Amino acid sequence: MASRHPALEGYTRYRAVGQLAFLLHRITGLGILLFLVIHIIDTSFVYFAPELYDEAIQIYRSIPFMIGEIFLVWSVFYHGFNGIRIIIFDLWKPEWWEKDIAVKSVYWTLALSILAWLPAAYIMGRAIIENHFMGG
Amino acid sequence: MATKVRNVRPAVSSEARWWLWMRITGILMVVFVFPHVIIKDVIVGVHNIDLNYVAQVWANILWRVFDFLLLFTTFTHGMMGLRQVLMDYIHSATGRRTVTWVLGILWFVISLAGAIAIIGGVQQPGM
Ligand code: HEM
Numbered sequence: 001m002a003s004r005h006p007a008l009e010g011y012t013r014y015r016a017v018g019q020l021a022f023l024l025h026r027i028t029g030l031g032i033l034l035f036l037v038i039h040i041i042d043t044s045f046v047y048f049a050p051e052l053y054d055e056a057i058q059i060y061r062s063i064p065f066m067i068g069e070i071f072l073v074w075s076v077f078y079h080g081f082n083g084i085r086i087i088i089f090d091l092w093k094p095e096w097w098e099k100d101i102a103v104k105s106v107y108w109t110l111a112l113s114i115l116a117w118l119p120a121a122y123i124m125g126r127a128i129i130e131n132h133f134m135g136g
Numbered sequence: 137m138a139t140k141v142r143n144v145r146p147a148v149s150s151e152a153r154w155w156l157w158m159r160i161t162g163i164l165m166v167v168f169v170f171p172h173v174i175i176k177d178v179i180v181g182v183h184n185i186d187l188n189y190v191a192q193v194w195a196n197i198l199w200r201v202f203d204f205l206l207l208f209t210t211f212t213h214g215m216m217g218l219r220q221v222l223m224d225y226i227h228s229a230t231g232r233r234t235v236t237w238v239l240g241i242l243w244f245v246i247s248l249a250g251a252i253a254i255i256g257g258v259q260q261p262g263m
Binding site for chain 2: 043098
């Protein structure tokens with residue numbers, strides 16, 4: 001695409017892609033943390049309130065929560081892979097923050113997180129069908 | 137053309153230490169988070185998890201050690217991450233100190249509850 005501001009093009013491109021990567025990293029991190037707080041509390045029921053534990057887990061078995069769980073697993077894959085990318089670049093390969101490599105690495109991270117997630121999403125989706133729509 | 141999009145030369149300060157701890161916990165967590173999620177959410181599944189299941193898993197001391205390290209690395213990283221996000225919006229020295237303390241206390245209380253459960257183990261209902 002011809003640009004009247006060729007000098008600016010590289011920056012604006014990384015900003016778009018890089019900001020998407022950053023925003024997704026932040027949203028997934030906060031989302032996982034929200035779930036983690038609830039999850040630490042429900043798990044500690046095994047000690048503090050064992051009679052309530054199975055009831056609490058029952059909530060996670062509902063359809064909306066199982067769908068949420070599928071997205072939570074993608075969040076963990078994306079945040080984890082992107083986190084590893086950031087750590088490698090920051091600590092060992094700062095020269096990879098060079099624009100072209102940085103942009104490509106974002107696409108790779110997105111692709112890998114989706115590829116790793118698909119089989120998991122399939123198995124978890126199947127579990128929803130098996131537990132809610134079959135053999136009832 | 138080598139246009140750097142990010143410069144990695146933080147000044148030596150307390151923020152630099154937080155920055156480094158985000159990365160140290162990040163590296164440690166890889167070993168715990170992915171196995172945990174794949175085993176519990178994908179392979180076992182929420183329909184097979186109940187009080188009995190937890191008791192069986194925790195009968196093995198190694199899984200308790202695993203879950204303990206999982207708890208501390210993830211929750212510490214998560215709370216430091218939340219602090220990092222809030223620091224983008226709070227700029228006054230008092231505000232920042234308050235955020236750090238409030239999150240620190242929450243971190244301590246919730247970690248303690250989780251740690252007691254892992255060490256104390258599964259109790260039988262009605263005992
Ligand atoms: C394999 C696991 C993980 C790795 C490698 C990882 C890595 C990272 C890294 C490197 C950062 C700093 C990003 C930056 O400074 O630009 C970060 C931020 C963050 N992480 Fe993680 N993380 C992992 C898992 C988690 C989990 C399980 C949680 C939730 C409890 C979490 C919550 C957060 C939050 C809230 C932030 C702050 C986001 C921001 O400042 O925009 N992370 N993570």
